[in-house]
Amino acid sequence: MLELPIVRCPSCKGETEMDKRVITAQSNQNIIFTCLFCGYIERNIETSKG
Template sequence: MERLPVVIFPKCHNSAEIIHVLTAQSNQNVIYTCQFCQYVIRNIETNKG
């Protein structure tokens, strides 16, 4: 089974797999959400590859 990248949260220092942290929006922006402390960063701009 393939292992996914793990994200360490900057506020609470817990960790989770990337699929549980990032949400892609239809406008190519990303929302970053910590499940533990509810820290959120919205509208993270990305480059279309």
């Protein structure tokens, strides 16, 4: 079974497995993070490709 990486919210410090509800990839290679605990959203997180 594949174990997903754990991500931590920079706002509330809540931890959850990284899945499509938490991390969303945009077509322009940017990432959107959404915390399932407090609702914090961080947009336009650049990746190594963009």
